[in-house]
Amino acid sequence: MDCLPLETGLVSRSLEETECLAEHFYRMIRPDAVVALFGPLGAGKTCFVRGVAKAAGIDPVEVGSPSFTLINEYPGGETPVFHFDLYRLKSPAEFYAIGGDDYLNRSGIILIEWAENGGEYIPRKRFNVRFEIVDERSRRLTFSRSD
Amino acid sequence: MIILGLETSCDETSAAVVVDGRRVLSNVIHSQLVHRRFGGVVPELAGREHIRRIVPIMNEALGAAGKTLADIDGFAATFGPGLVGALLVGLSFAKALAYSTGRPFYAVNHLEGHIAANLLAHEELGEEFLTLLVSGGHTMLVGVNGFGNYTVMGRSLDDASGEAFDKVAKILGLGYPGGAAIDDLAKTGNPAYIRFPRALPDPARIDFSFSGLKTAVALYVKNHPPEEIQHHLADIAASFQEAAVDALCDKTVIALRRTGLSVLALSGGVAANSRLRAKLQAACDHLGVRLVYPPSELCTDNAAMIAAAGAIHLLRGEQSPFDINAIPYQKLI
Numbered sequence: 333m334d335c336l337p338l339e340t341g342l343v344s345r346s347l348e349e350t351e352c353l354a355e356h357f358y359r360m361i362r363p364d365a366v367v368a369l370f371g372p373l374g375a376g377k378t379c380f381v382r383g384v385a386k387a388a389g390i391d392p393v394e395v396g397s398p399s400f401t402l403i404n405e406y407p408g409g410e411t412p413v414f415h416f417d418l419y420r421l422k423s424p425a426e427f428y429a430i431g432g433d434d435y436l437n438r439s440g441i442i443l444i445e446w447a448e449n450g451g452e453y454i455p456r457k458r459f460n461v462r463f464e465i466v467d468e469r470s471r472r473l474t475f476s477r478s479d
Numbered sequence: 480m481i482i483l484g485l486e487t488s489c490d491e492t493s494a495a496v497v498v499d500g501r502r503v504l505s506n507v508i509h510s511q512l513v514h515r516r517f518g519g520v521v522p523e524l525a526g527r528e529h530i531r532r533i534v535p536i537m538n539e540a541l542g543a544a545g546k547t548l549a550d551i552d553g554f555a556a557t558f559g560p561g562l563v564g565a566l567l568v569g570l571s572f573a574k575a576l577a578y579s580t581g582r583p584f585y586a587v588n589h590l591e592g593h594i595a596a597n598l599l600a601h602e603e604l605g606e607e608f609l610t611l612l613v614s615g616g617h618t619m620l621v622g623v624n625g626f627g628n629y630t631v632m633g634r635s636l637d638d639a640s641g642e643a644f645d646k647v648a649k650i651l652g653l654g655y656p657g658g659a660a661i662d663d664l665a666k667t668g669n670p671a672y673i674r675f676p677r678a679l680p681d682p683a684r685i686d687f688s689f690s691g692l693k694t695a696v697a698l699y700v701k702n703h704p705p706e707e708i709q710h711h712l713a714d715i716a717a718s719f720q721e722a723a724v725d726a727l728c729d730k731t732v733i734a735l736r737r738t739g740l741s742v743l744a745l746s747g748g749v750a751a752n753s754r755l756r757a758k759l760q761a762a763c764d765h766l767g768v769r770l771v772y773p774p775s776e777l778c779t780d781n782a783a784m785i786a787a788a789g790a791i792h793l794l795r796g797e798q799s800p801f802d803i804n805a806i807p808y809q810k811l812i
Binding site (some may be wrong): 372373374378379393394396397399400401402403404405406407419428429430431434465468 | 489527528560561562563564565614615616635636637638639641642645646649650690693694697698701807808
């Protein structure tokens with residue numbers, strides 16, 4: 333993580349570049365990492381998850397948006413990937429209502445879209461990735477770590 | 480054969496009583512629509528809420544059907560795909576009912592339930608048709624060659640079609656549920672106002688993609704003054720809907736041509752969209768294909784379709800073991 337520019341962030345110029353960045357990110361994190369993803373609709377969060385899953389050896393075709401189902405599980409790689417999407421949550425308490433806390437003790441990488449909707453239920457020890465829309469194709473990704 | 484079905488794969492808690500897999504005696508769905516004025520699901524998203532709702536919902540379904548548990552010949556419940564904590568409630572409950580009454584039990588794939596919805600709605604329907612499943616969680620084209628024999632011809636590579644409608648409705652500041660809000664508003668708009676991208680135009684591919692369309696609408700709104708967006712809200716909604724419906728129609732026509740199937744069965748919550756129905760009807764008329772879709776209570780997630788699918792398997796003498804688990808990432812085949 334320390335080799336990534338934390339302040340300025342990185343600019344991805346396409347969906348493919350975002351996916352590629354995510355593949356590199358995967359190689360820098362432990363197989364039990366929690367990753368919170370922040371950014372507006374269409375900023376590339378699901379695309380980033382696809383890249384991480386791909387790097388973990390999961391068929392990227394399996395990665396879809398869990399906005400409706402809230403949590404997608406992708407087994408079959410070298411480490412399981414749990415893909416949360418808290419877009420529909422109206423209050424952090426709903427994170428418990430959907431059984432989100434059950435996943436926090438399971439082994440696997442947890443990626444959480446719209447993590448801000450999970451409030452205090454999201455583990456403090458985690459990586460944060462912020463997505464900004466620069467223009468039609470470009471997105472700025474800023475990485476940080478919190479404990 | 481009277482089957483009690485339970486469905487708890489996502490937000491809806493539903494119980495239904497169905498006879499011979501063909502006739503619905505009751506179909507009770509704990510609907511979120513009553514909460515529309517709050518702009519979403521209140522008090523909480525389902526998941527663990529299913530535990531509180533499942534017994535009263537089942538009793539309501541039995542009461543509405545004029546039956547008691549003693550009249551039930553078998554039980555069916557969804558085992559996947561869905562949210563694991565949600566699936567477990569209906570599945571465990573149905574297993575317990577079957578175990579304690581000594582009646583057979585079948586664990587139903589939610590996606591097969593959506594296919595069974597049209598068999599339930601159209602008694603005369605044969606078992607060979609193309610299903611276009613369009614909902615908040617799924618978008619796929621499935622060739623049905625006899626119940627249980629499926630070919631997945633295409634699926635969404637990212638967002639489901641219903642999800643695209645909901646998210647665009649939110650971007651445009653429309654109400655909940657988003658699908659109905661866009662459908663209504665689009666009726667007064669110009670569908671040719673903006674040409675939003677049609678994803679994956681390559682006719683060799685039958686898969687769908689709605690993420691790029693959602694992003695295109697978000698960027699359009701971001702790059703235009705709010706007054707202009709407000710003034711043209713209906714035009715933007717209609718233009719988005721046209722792009723989404725075109726993608727669904729184009730790929731469906733390719734699948735119909737490729738399979739030579741003569742019936743198209745529409746299923747899932749987005750099947751209620753009036754523009755989708757109209758455009759598919761026109762395409763089907765042109766191809767000489769019959770278009771069918773279930774009534775709205777069988778389009779959304781519901782237990783009647785699960786009971787119907789379970790009944791077809793149970794009538795064939797197939798049963799599920801009690802150690803079957805919920806599988807959140809279960810595929811159709």
